[in-house]
Amino acid sequence: MIRFEEVSKxxxxxxxxxxxxxxSLEQGEMVVVTGQSGAGKTTLLKLMAALERPSxxxxxxxxxxxxxxxxxxxxxxxxxxxxxxQDHRLLFDRDVLGNVLLPLEVAGFGRKDxxxxxxxxxxxxxxxxxxxxxxxALSGGEQQRLCIAxxxxxxxxxxxxxxxxxxxxxxxxxxxxxxxxxxxxxxTTVVIASHDADTVTTKxxxxxxxxxxxx
Amino acid sequence: MKAWWVxxxxxxxxxxxxxxxxxxxxxxxxxxxxVSLILLAVLFMxxxxxxxxxxxxxxQGAVLVYANPHASDAxxxxxxxxxxxxxxxxxxxxxxxxxxxxELTQKLSLGEMAHQLPDNPLPDTWVLTPSVLDxxxxxxxxxxxxxxxxxxxxxxxxxxxxxLRALVNTGRHVVLLLAGLxxxxxxxxxxxxxxxxxxxxxxxxxxxxxxxATDHFIARPFLYFGLLEGLLAGLVAVFGVWLLTVDMxxxxxxxxxxEGQTSLxxxxxxQMQAVFVLASALLGWLGxxxxxxxxxxx
Numbered sequence: 001m002i003r004f005e006e007v008s009k010x011x012x013x014x015x016x017x018x019x020x021x022x023x024s025l026e027q028g029e030m031v032v033v034t035g036q037s038g039a040g041k042t043t044l045l046k047l048m049a050a051l052e053r054p055s056x057x058x059x060x061x062x063x064x065x066x067x068x069x070x071x072x073x074x075x076x077x078x079x080x081x082x083x084x085x086q087d088h089r090l091l092f093d094r095d096v097l098g099n100v101l102l103p104l105e106v107a108g109f110g111r112k113d114x115x116x117x118x119x120x121x122x123x124x125x126x127x128x129x130x131x132x133x134x135x136x137a138l139s140g141g142e143q144q145r146l147c148i149a150x151x152x153x154x155x156x157x158x159x160x161x162x163x164x165x166x167x168x169x170x171x172x173x174x175x176x177x178x179x180x181x182x183x184x185x186x187x188t189t190v191v192i193a194s195h196d197a198d199t200v201t202t203k204x205x206x207x208x209x210x211x212x213x214x215x
Numbered sequence: 216m217k218a219w220w221v222x223x224x225x226x227x228x229x230x231x232x233x234x235x236x237x238x239x240x241x242x243x244x245x246x247x248x249x250v251s252l253i254l255l256a257v258l259f260m261x262x263x264x265x266x267x268x269x270x271x272x273x274x275q276g277a278v279l280v281y282a283n284p285h286a287s288d289a290x291x292x293x294x295x296x297x298x299x300x301x302x303x304x305x306x307x308x309x310x311x312x313x314x315x316x317x318e319l320t321q322k323l324s325l326g327e328m329a330h331q332l333p334d335n336p337l338p339d340t341w342v343l344t345p346s347v348l349d350x351x352x353x354x355x356x357x358x359x360x361x362x363x364x365x366x367x368x369x370x371x372x373x374x375x376x377x378x379l380r381a382l383v384n385t386g387r388h389v390v391l392l393l394a395g396l397x398x399x400x401x402x403x404x405x406x407x408x409x410x411x412x413x414x415x416x417x418x419x420x421x422x423x424x425x426x427x428a429t430d431h432f433i434a435r436p437f438l439y440f441g442l443l444e445g446l447l448a449g450l451v452a453v454f455g456v457w458l459l460t461v462d463m464x465x466x467x468x469x470x471x472x473x474e475g476q477t478s479l480x481x482x483x484x485x486q487m488q489a490v491f492v493l494a495s496a497l498l499g500w501l502g503x504x505x506x507x508x509x510x511x512x513x
Contacts, residue, residue, distance in 0.1 A: 049425070075424075075428060075429045076427065077427075078426060078427035079427035083425055089418070089421070089422050091418065091419050102422070102423065103426045105222075105225045106432060107218075108218030108222060109221065111221075111224070
């Protein structure tokens with residue numbers, strides 16, 4: 001599903017973030033990318049979603065070289081990816097339901113269908129009874145669950161989660177990981193970037209990254 | 216097509232939601248823009264009024280030729296012959312000095328007093344009407360006729376009619392120039408209002424981009440917002456103009472009313488009002504488009 005071929009990434013005037021990365025992920029896999037802060041985990045995820053373009057090498061998603069995509073084609077690619085951010089990136093002027101509706105609106109779902117899908121996603125993360133609440137009224141764990149609901153609302157084939165348990169205590173972190181595992185069991189490919197060693201205790205494939213190189 | 220329609224609906228919902236978040240602020244913006252548009256509309260109405268006054272004036276005007284009472288018969292015949300060959304002469308009317316005195320006596324009820332005069336003080340007069348209103352032609356006539364010994368004086372009301380028309384034409388250009396500048400200013404204000412919104416929505420724009428929103432999807436609510444603000448400002452302006460026309464301006468109009476002419480100030484037709492509102496909406500959309508282009512599509 002995803003293939004990295006000799007991918008390097010560096011910013012002008014900066015060091016190499018990734019160096020000659022070769023990586024292949026199959027559809028339905030769950031992969032945990034671990035490494036210290038600054039190792040290049042986030043950059044790896046950004047390259048998968050065409051949020052960044054490789055300096056060298058190719059990134060393939062479903063046999064499409066996404067490094068060569070036209071700018072206008074990138075949004076269509078991203079609609080097939082669910083993002084879970086460490087800092088949630090929630091919209092605080094929208095209520096919980098409004099946040100989950102956003103990707104459905106972007107994808108062009110009709111109002112009725114979008115509402116049904118958004119409520120189904122909220123139900124999966126246990127926030128259906130909070131749909132009218134504002135994100136600011138939610139705890140950190142609930143905000144992360146809301147972020148997951150937003151990521152899965154369109155039922156994308158790929159979920160990218162960048163430090164999804166970063167700011168959470170162990171109990172909340174485990175519940176978030178359980179949710180991601182459940183989505184993976186339903187056939188969704190899940191890639192988690194985490195610096196937390198405890199995350200890798202799951203029985204899924206682990207990729208270690210150190211100073212921009214896979215080890 | 217279905218996705219496009221869903222996005223259009225979403226954009227309008229977003230516009231109304233954003234409006235509802237700060238209704239007072241947006242209403243003040245619309246009011247301010249509407250008042251600016253009223254100024255523009257009043258300028259146009261004043262110009263249209265002046266145009267109506269000029270249109271009500273005699274199209275050709277007239278040239279009055281007063282004969283010298285002491286001119287010889289030969290000189291008079293020369294004058295008469297010269298008048299007949301004047302270029303572009305549409306009509307001529309001769310008023311003898313006797314007829315003029317008689318008419319004056321009747322009009323002013325001079326009665327016996329006129330008969331007490333030792334001599335008729337009025338000259339023979341020709342009223343000449345040109346076929347076209349051409350200041351150069353009238354000047355040419357005046358020059359030709361004044362040179363004749365039988366002519367005492369040549370007077371023309373055509374010149375000032377022409378000057379008035381020229382003045383109105385100049386006014387039209389000035390108003391159009393002002394309208395252009397005002398429209399530019401309005402586009403800037405519309406653009407600034409939308410730009411402020413864009414800045415306030417940057418986190419939402421950022422997230423939307425990450426989850427697959429196209430530039431058009433992001434831009435659409437801002438464009439519609441500009442369109443709506445322009446439309447509402449246009450309606451405010453039309454209402455303001457109606458208020459001015461119906462309530463206040465007729466009071467001034469009493470002072471300004473031209474003798475026997477139609478009113479200087481008239482409410483523009485419904486069609487004109489609709490065009491005005493649409494033009495205002497277009498200005499709003501243009502301002503929003505410039506702001507969006509500058510902020511999002513760089």
